[in-house]
Amino acid sequence: MSDLSRLTSREATFITRRYQDYPGDSFTLERARATGAYESLKKAIATMTPDALVELVKASGLRGRGGAGFPTGNKWSFVPRDAFPRYLVVNDDEGEPGTFKDRELTERDPHAILEGILIAALAIRAERAYIYIRGEFGLGYRRMQQAVDDARAAGLVGRNIAGTDFSCDVFIHRGAGAYICGEETSLLDSLEGYRGQPRLRPPFPAVKGLYAAPTVVNNVETLANLPHIVAHGSDWFRTFGTQQSPGTKLFSISGHVANPGNYEVALGTTLGELIEVAGGIPGGRSLKAVIPGGASAPWVTDTSLPMSFEALAAAGTMLGSGAVVVMDDTTCVVRMAMINTRFFNHESCGKCTPCREGTWWMRKVLERLESGEGRPEDRGLLLELCEDLLPEKGAPASGRSFCPLGDSAAWSLRSIVKIFPEEFLAHVEEGRCPVRAGEEAREQEVRA
Amino acid sequence: MPLLRLAQERDGWVTAEAMAEIGDILGLSSAEVLAVASFYSMYHLKPKGRHVISVCHNLACNLMGAERVIEHLEDTLGVDSEGETTADGAFTLERAECLAACDAAPCLQVDYDALHAKMTPESVEALVEELRT
Numbered sequence A: 001m002s003d004l005s006r007l008t009s010r011e012a013t014f015i016t017r018r019y020q021d022y023p024g025d026s027f028t029l030e031r032a033r034a035t036g037a038y039e040s041l042k043k044a045i046a047t048m049t050p051d052a053l054v055e056l057v058k059a060s061g062l063r064g065r066g067g068a069g070f071p072t073g074n075k076w077s078f079v080p081r082d083a084f085p086r087y088l089v090v091n092d093d094e095g096e097p098g099t100f101k102d103r104e105l106t107e108r109d110p111h112a113i114l115e116g117i118l119i120a121a122l123a124i125r126a127e128r129a130y131i132y133i134r135g136e137f138g139l140g141y142r143r144m145q146q147a148v149d150d151a152r153a154a155g156l157v158g159r160n161i162a163g164t165d166f167s168c169d170v171f172i173h174r175g176a177g178a179y180i181c182g183e184e185t186s187l188l189d190s191l192e193g194y195r196g197q198p199r200l201r202p203p204f205p206a207v208k209g210l211y212a213a214p215t216v217v218n219n220v221e222t223l224a225n226l227p228h229i230v231a232h233g234s235d236w237f238r239t240f241g242t243q244q245s246p247g248t249k250l251f252s253i254s255g256h257v258a259n260p261g262n263y264e265v266a267l268g269t270t271l272g273e274l275i276e277v278a279g280g281i282p283g284g285r286s287l288k289a290v291i292p293g294g295a296s297a298p299w300v301t302d303t304s305l306p307m308s309f310e311a312l313a314a315a316g317t318m319l320g321s322g323a324v325v326v327m328d329d330t331t332c333v334v335r336m337a338m339i340n341t342r343f344f345n346h347e348s349c350g351k352c353t354p355c356r357e358g359t360w361w362m363r364k365v366l367e368r369l370e371s372g373e374g375r376p377e378d379r380g381l382l383l384e385l386c387e388d389l390l391p392e393k394g395a396p397a398s399g400r401s402f403c404p405l406g407d408s409a410a411w412s413l414r415s416i417v418k419i420f421p422e423e424f425l426a427h428v429e430e431g432r433c434p435v436r437a438g439e440e441a442r443e444q445e446v447r448a
Numbered sequence B: 001m002p003l004l005r006l007a008q009e010r011d012g013w014v015t016a017e018a019m020a021e022i023g024d025i026l027g028l029s030s031a032e033v034l035a036v037a038s039f040y041s042m043y044h045l046k047p048k049g050r051h052v053i054s055v056c057h058n059l060a061c062n063l064m065g066a067e068r069v070i071e072h073l074e075d076t077l078g079v080d081s082e083g084e085t086t087a088d089g090a091f092t093l094e095r096a097e098c099l100a101a102c103d104a105a106p107c108l109q110v111d112y113d114a115l116h117a118k119m120t121p122e123s124v125e126a127l128v129e130e131l132r133t
């Protein structure tokens, strides 16, 4: 067990440090400043050019924590050199099922995010930043707004920050309930006041984003890394994590574990270790499957997998947002598949037919299976429906849907059907859920 | 979107008059305002109860017993969970997708703000009683 405590020791964690040490008031400007907030910003303004900042972040190897894992420094360098104005847009729309780290960060350390925002704005030379915060986040919104107001009053946001000639104003926009707005181009449409539906890419936001101006969209956890990278350097940052996935990551662990919660550990920690960090599976049960990176990610059963972008990609799934949903042997996978698909169907924005119709059919078939009215051919039908949405073999990454939501629906469902073929069949043959039947029988035994 | 939020806070829901008003302010037709309002799940286009209870029915919450909580609420309030409002206008019950609080599963949100963690049939009943007063 000492090995496990090493994973979450003081030396191994920095993103969550402030609020782990000061849970009572980590979100206030006073506490944040007393624990070093805005020192990195001042250092960056005083000693670094925008280009040097971009190079520093490139060298650190920091990759986006919003889901796609794109290298942050590279993304910044795509902004054309002399097009102004340009914007930084902050993605705080956390909606990927299983993920709850951005909400925690926003509520407990808004100044870390804000300092990261200002450092990123300095690097890309943006004088305006917009935080798009999920509509359902009440406390998070109030904490973030308070942080911006307090920082502005202290001369840390707005014109001539900390008495220098760097200026950046920060505004908060509240969403109103739509998962698709977490996708960056939908988010921009929503920020402009429209229905949040994905845009055609290219042009990419870095070239033509908010109000057709160059725009960088970054996730809040990505930004919260920046003060630490500026303070300690890229070599220090690379002492955590793996070669291709440097740093630590906030993993949101939920489902059948003893202590669900967010845990900051180095990237590359194995799935099994992570589950142990969250207290393991309770009640002497065994593991059935894990969603390693939010509802969009294909499932896995191998707990020896290192939790890094590259290892999970090689295993045919993804690290995504870092949401780990643990399911023990009492879980009905058909039911979970139905819930997963129902989610994507509900959140499909309706823009393109393959996703809108495809997810609807998948959901209908799964509902039928779950209620015990499935047909023998349903498993094959589900796989066909998935293939209809996914790219043809050898085709470039994106499939037949307009945005990745459609791919995610098919990709995750296909993995479930492929890992548990017997369980789908058993639902048809027994006309009911075999897992639940087994559970009930066991309960009766215990009673008898 | 901020105007739609304001309108809903003022009137309890987004009325046709409010959408016309917003259209006037922004120079848009009511249809354009409606197109936006209808896209987002938090804007209510028909009257809602004094409190909206949104129960998460997504993966983690389901694993931890969300359906039992939803069924119990349906029975207690006498409404379905597809956005129905109680006859006395006190509550609207709806299902929510992941509320980004899966460590608190099964959880629910009241009026799109206060989160309530690790609900059980007993604790939702107590919550309803508390909200009633």
Ligand SMILES: Cc1cc2nc3c(=O)[nH]c(=O)nc-3n(C[C@H](O)[C@H](O)[C@H](O)COP(=O)(O)O)c2cc1C
Residues within 6 Å of the ligand: A063, A064, A065, A066, A067, A068, A069, A070, A072, A091, A092, A093, A094, A095, A096, A179, A180, A181, A182, A183, A184, A185, A217, A218, A219, A220, A222, A223, A403, A404, A405
């Ligand atoms: C359907 C969909 C939903 C997404 N939801 C989120 C989200 O809730 N939060 C987020 O930060 N990124 C989300 N993303 C990823 C964003 O499009 C984008 O890659 C990210 O905000 C970039 O920031 P990063 O490079 O700092 O990770 C989503 C992507 C897709 C396709």
Ligand code: SF4
Residues within 6 Å of the ligand: A180, A198, A347, A348, A349, A350, A351, A352, A353, A355, A356, A401, A402, A403, A404, A405, A406, A407
């Ligand atoms: S794939 Fe789905 S969510 Fe994406 S644009 Fe098409 S309909 Fe909308």
Ligand code: FES
Residues within 6 Å of the ligand: A097, A098, A099, B056, B057, B058, B059, B060, B061, B062, B097, B098, B099, B100, B101, B102, B103, B105, B107
């Ligand atoms: S699944 Fe219910 S809060 Fe995430």
